[in-house]
Amino acid sequence: MLAAGLAHGAAPDGVLRVGSKRFTESYILGELLTQTAAPHARVEHKQGLGNTAIVLAALKSGSIDVYPEYTGTIGLEILKHAQPVTLEQMQRELASQGLGIAVPLGFNNTYALAVRGESGAPRKLGDLSAQGGLRYGLSHEFIGRADGWPGLAQRYGINATPRGLDHGIAYEALAQKQVDVIDIYSTDAKIGQYGLRVLEDDQAYFPRYDAVLLYRLDAAQRFPAAWQALRTLQGRISAGDMIAMNAAAELHGQTFPAIAHNWLARHPAALAGATAPPASASAEDIAAAASSGAAARTEPGASAPAASAANAVAPRPQAGTASPPGSATLWQRLFAGDFWQLTRQHVLLVALSVALASALGIPLGILAAYRPKLREPVMAAAGILQTIPSLALLAMLIPLLGTIGTLPALCALFVYALLPIIRNTCTGISGIPQGLKQAAQALGLRPMQRLMEIELPLAAPVILAGVKTAAVMSVGTATIAAFIGAGGYGERITTGLALNDNNLMLAGALPAAVLALLTQGLFEWMEKGFKASAAARAPAQLRA
Incomplete structure (x- = not known):
């Protein structure tokens, strides 16, 4: 069994394997990569592979070839730096492991803390230390990350013991007043739905989390046409686009493949093989991608805050896609095609x-x-x-x-x-x-x-x-x-x-x-x- 596993992990079999983590945005980005590369290679999406440690181990072992990641996570969590580092330094350190960063997608999805948007609630992270008795419900990964709770609590002098919650149920726990503070991603669609207040990071603790592709260096050589297609995604996804796609899944019940298909249909250049940027990302690429992503053309409302972006841009369910969470019966879910x-x-x-x-x-x-x-x-x-x-x-x-x-x-x-x-x-x-x-x-x-x-x-x-x-x-x-x-x-x-x-x-x-x-x-x-x-x-x- 051990020999078979090693052989499977090491031997390329002509399939480009795309990975994703276990949260909505990663599922969607994984589908976007899969459908973009599919016309040019055999592609398999290994979705929902748990947290950073598991998906990174899969990448290093060769079980997957590429997955969407964020620059802040790469520098602080994967490469274990205490402070944010330059993209060039990250590239050098990853290259020694046979890995690389490429294709900045165009949006920054940073961590933040949020509270209910009621009067008297904190407005800045600096306010938290003065308000004792707050109940923190944080994702397990955020609690343990070097760029998460330990450093945040130390920077802002917060004396509290957080409760570990799955990110998917944290919003509901906050709405039902079971917790008072949760961690969020800045592109979460539910920020506007639940009327939350995102706390200002007044001491600039969180680094940028620009979305990029973390990949095996040999993948570009093994799948040149597919890799060329993936590179055309650089700078094409705005923060408004990402909020809208998250909303399509979380608020309107669309399937991840349908969401990716709809976005690609509105951005045909990605599938048509537009002129690709350089193979690996530079700091200038990140800045340019963020700029072009912010200005990317979307449907009306895409550049609005989270609430309006989710409502104005999110595609409504169409024939052949999943129904909204409330309308699909348990029986339909139970005996679905899978x-x-x-x-x-x-x-x-x-x-x-x-x-x-x-x-x-x-x-x-x-x-x-x-x-x-x-x-x-x-x-x-x-x-x-x-x-x-x-x-x-x-x-x-x-x-x-x-x-x-x-x-x-x-x-x-x-x-x-x-x-x-x-x-x-x-x-x-x-x-x-x-x-x-x-x-x-x-x-x-x-x-x-x-x-x-x-x-x-x-x-x-x-x-x-x-x-x-x-x-x-x-x-x-x-x-x-x-x-x-x-x-x-x-x-x-x-x-x-x-x-x-x-x-x-x-x-x-x-x-x-x-x-x-x-x-x-x-x-x-x-x-x-x-x-x-x-x-x-x-x-x-x-x-x-």
């Missing part, structure tokens, strides 16, 4: 991981039962593996295996399935009455014969109960596979979180719950058969 594909992916992940865990866990459980001195170390090792957080395990597996997708997801699920299988196997073998073991020994059965013909059949119901526990747990845990592009029902859940779409989240959660119940029912039916067989088998063997 249902059987996601079901097949989810079942495959669970079945393979549990089968592999059984192949290793049952022998280890037998060994632990036969060798009491090994029992504690084996159980302790399996228990420690069980406690590793899933996203941390995935982030470690991607560089180790050199790929994203099914292989690291299978390995993670395999690790989590081991403990119940090992424990129940050991318990089942150890719990066989000593009298039966002595009787089998008196009949002259060799150790392997006793194990295969007496002990395993008697222990089978207990062992099967452990496999059942592992399988049911794996059905739920397999939803994390979507974070690294392995598919399954988790794709709906993660996209629903990004869009704050409850029906879409339920359309992923309900099939997973039903699959868990079906899995449990199947194993309970098998257990009954094994119990009946075990009850009759041992006495018959001993009488023979």
